[in-house]
Amino acid sequence: MADVWVGSPRVLAVNPVIEARALTKTYGELVAVGGIDLQVAPGESFGLLGPNGAGKSTTMRMIGAVSQRTSGTLSVLGLDPDTHGPEIRSRLGVVPQEDNLDTELTVRDNLIVYGRYFGIPRAACARRADELLDFAELADKAKVKVDALSGGMKRRLTIARALINEPAVLMLDEPTTGLDPQARHVLWDRLFRLKERGTTLVVTTHYMDEAEQLCDRLVVVDHGRIMAEGSPAELIRTYSTREVLELRFGSSRNAQAAVDLADLAERIEVLPDRVLLYAEDGEAVLAQVRSRGLDPTTSLVRRSSLEDVFLRLTGRSLIE
Amino acid sequence: MSTEQAPATTGEGSVRDEALAAAVRPRRFGAWYVAEHRLRSMRAYGGTIVIGGIGQPLLYLLGIGLGLAAFLDQPVASGAHGPVSYLWFVAPALMASAAIGVALDEFTYAVLEGFKWRRLFWAMNASPVSPDQIATGLVIAVVGRMGFVVVAYGVLVVLFGATGSVLGALLTPVVAVLGGLAFGLPLLAYSASIKEETGQFAVVQRFIFTPLFLFSGTFYPLATLPIWLQPIGWVSPVWHAAEVGRALSYGSPPGAWPMWAHLLVLVAMAAGGWVVGRRVFVRRLR
Numbered sequence: 190m191a192d193v194w195v196g197s198p199r200v201l202a203v204n205p206v207i208e209a210r211a212l213t214k215t216y217g218e219l220v221a222v223g224g225i226d227l228q229v230a231p232g233e234s235f236g237l238l239g240p241n242g243a244g245k246s247t248t249m250r251m252i253g254a255v256s257q258r259t260s261g262t263l264s265v266l267g268l269d270p271d272t273h274g275p276e277i278r279s280r281l282g283v284v285p286q287e288d289n290l291d292t293e294l295t296v297r298d299n300l301i302v303y304g305r306y307f308g309i310p311r312a313a314c315a316r317r318a319d320e321l322l323d324f325a326e327l328a329d330k331a332k333v334k335v336d337a338l339s340g341g342m343k344r345r346l347t348i349a350r351a352l353i354n355e356p357a358v359l360m361l362d363e364p365t366t367g368l369d370p371q372a373r374h375v376l377w378d379r380l381f382r383l384k385e386r387g388t389t390l391v392v393t394t395h396y397m398d399e400a401e402q403l404c405d406r407l408v409v410v411d412h413g414r415i416m417a418e419g420s421p422a423e424l425i426r427t428y429s430t431r432e433v434l435e436l437r438f439g440s441s442r443n444a445q446a447a448v449d450l451a452d453l454a455e456r457i458e459v460l461p462d463r464v465l466l467y468a469e470d471g472e473a474v475l476a477q478v479r480s481r482g483l484d485p486t487t488s489l490v491r492r493s494s495l496e497d498v499f500l501r502l503t504g505r506s507l508i509e
Numbered sequence: 510m511s512t513e514q515a516p517a518t519t520g521e522g523s524v525r526d527e528a529l530a531a532a533v534r535p536r537r538f539g540a541w542y543v544a545e546h547r548l549r550s551m552r553a554y555g556g557t558i559v560i561g562g563i564g565q566p567l568l569y570l571l572g573i574g575l576g577l578a579a580f581l582d583q584p585v586a587s588g589a590h591g592p593v594s595y596l597w598f599v600a601p602a603l604m605a606s607a608a609i610g611v612a613l614d615e616f617t618y619a620v621l622e623g624f625k626w627r628r629l630f631w632a633m634n635a636s637p638v639s640p641d642q643i644a645t646g647l648v649i650a651v652v653g654r655m656g657f658v659v660v661a662y663g664v665l666v667v668l669f670g671a672t673g674s675v676l677g678a679l680l681t682p683v684v685a686v687l688g689g690l691a692f693g694l695p696l697l698a699y700s701a702s703i704k705e706e707t708g709q710f711a712v713v714q715r716f717i718f719t720p721l722f723l724f725s726g727t728f729y730p731l732a733t734l735p736i737w738l739q740p741i742g743w744v745s746p747v748w749h750a751a752e753v754g755r756a757l758s759y760g761s762p763p764g765a766w767p768m769w770a771h772l773l774v775l776v777a778m779a780a781g782g783w784v785v786g787r788r789v790f791v792r793r794l795r
């Protein structure tokens with residue numbers, strides 16, 4: 190791997206900061222990550238979208254050089270995590286799935302203490318902590334104990350903490366899971382700013398809206414395997430139609446309705462509570478449904494989303 | 510913040526070279542960063558540490574020196590030059606117990622807190638610091654707290670005239686810390702292996718620490734116990750550390766174990782605990 194990096198800076202700029210081939214992690218019999226290939230370019234915002242247990246966190250931990258891979262190759266910042274863990278971790282920022290702030294310290298001390306782990310001198314830690322508190326909109330909470338923060342604030346503090354070393358890559362494992370919609374939007378706004386500044390982001394999520402908002406490119410993972418890869422728009426174009434018509438006939442009638450309407454759409458999915466008809470023009474299909482005398486209790490035409498891509502690829506919903 | 514954030518790839522060095530350079534300090538000093546964090550956390554209960562560290566020896570030395578010792582009309586123990594005062598006899602054992610008390614405080618709940626309740630070790634683990642440095646850093650911080658406690662003890666021991674040798678009083682705290690680690694490092698290894706807290710630490714306190722304290726020749730010579738109880742003392746860091754402290758204070762009576770034998774046991778217990786403990790940390794965090 191190392192020789193790839195020998196070359197002019199111009200060539201370096203296009204070299205991936207993360208490159209995995211057949212990356213695998215097993216726990217005994219269980220295959221958590223079953224041979225995935227991925228590449229992340231500098232400045233890119235890359236996503237892993239998948240349901241619970243897909244292997245997202247396991248992949249993040251291997252990239253973050255805290256979990257040894259079972260097989261395959263992995264290069265992060267041009268280095269092998271097996272031999273250069275501390276080097277890789279020095280230049281990563283990690284936002285774990287579960288917050289692990291020091292709840293007994295103040296907000297500001299959390300940043301300073303963490304900065305020290307990177308060998309940053311105390312004065313520089315303090316200066317940077319203040320900048321990051323401004324960035325995370327937590328300046329007025331600087332002297333408050335972490336215990337007193339809301340969930341969204343804790344998450345922002347965790348992101349600020351992950352930035353203390355000015356990382357080359359920021360890794361976010363489900364950054365907004367468990368937050369209310371407003372807190373999620375505040376957080377996304379902060380992540381956008383980082384993206385604009387050219388920070389490389391790697392995000393896992395099981396929210397399709399989050400993936401659409403944050404990711405330039407993503408992989409859909411399920412059962413430790415990559416099902417598809419592309420930009421959100423590409424994935425939707427490839428695996429779904431432009432629009433979706435959602436109909437509810439009542440749970441007992443949905444399946445029969447789907448049979449009756451099968452010829453109207455490019456594809457039909459029957460979920461427990463509704464029927465999804467995939468078509469370029471949802472309104473037109475709805476008109477035809479009505480003209481057949483079928484009368485859904487509710488109907489909705491919407492644009493296709495990554496949720497539909499996931500459903501198509503796996504036959505299951507992302508969020509149960 | 511990062512208006513000056515470094516781009517992923519700079520003109521001069523690659524991200525790879527940056528990473529190689531950035532890890533130099535954490536690789537060298539990582540354990541000290543962990544210790545710094547722990548000591549900062551201890552400040553939250555710094556008052557308890559200071560008051561306990563000074564108050565406990567003060568109470569023991571006053572209570573035993575002025576109270577209990579006055580009732581004893583015949584000497585309990587002898588040194589190299591015949592019978593010694595009761596206070597001389599108990600002081601080294603009390604000091605070692607104080608160091609072990611710190612270990613009991615710091616190597617139990619605090620360890621589970623790091624792994625499980627507040628997950629602090631996982632945060633450290635994602636930084637350049639490595640699992641063995643996390644374990645080392647914890648130990649450094651605890652040795653710091655033990656050091657404070659035993660030095661406070663030592664000062665009071667000298668003030669109370671509770672030692673036969675001032676030079677011995679200077680060395681006894683070092684032995685007490687070794688005793689603290691002989692008990693503490695195996696305990697650290699055990700605590701780090703606990704996945705679910707179901708009262709194990711209360712068991713350690715009641716069925717390990719308390720018997721070791723009571724049957725380790727702390728308040729009377731081990732030899733006065735029936736022979737079948739004496740093995741408790743032989744495996745007790747309290748007894749070994751106390752005996753070394755006594756030898757330093759007033760010399761060993763004829764027939765006592767040589768000092769090096771006690772030290773060997775203490776070092777073996779501490780080293781064994783350390784080797785296993787580090788391994789448990791690495792296993793759990795990787």
Ligand SMILES: Nc1ncnc2c1ncn2[C@@H]1O[C@H](COP(=O)(O)OP(=O)(O)OP(=O)(O)O)[C@@H](O)[C@H]1O
Binds near residue numbers: 245246
């Ligand atoms: N340390 C471990 N030991 C054993 N099995 C594990 C371990 N970590 C993860 N697994 C298993 O590996 C699989 C993938 O887990 P992982 O946490 O990577 O999924 P995920 O995509 O992050 O899911 P979630 O959305 O729930 O966070 C799961 O079946 C999980 O139970």
Ligand SMILES: [Mg+2]
Binds near residue numbers: 247286362
């Ligand atoms: Mg996860």
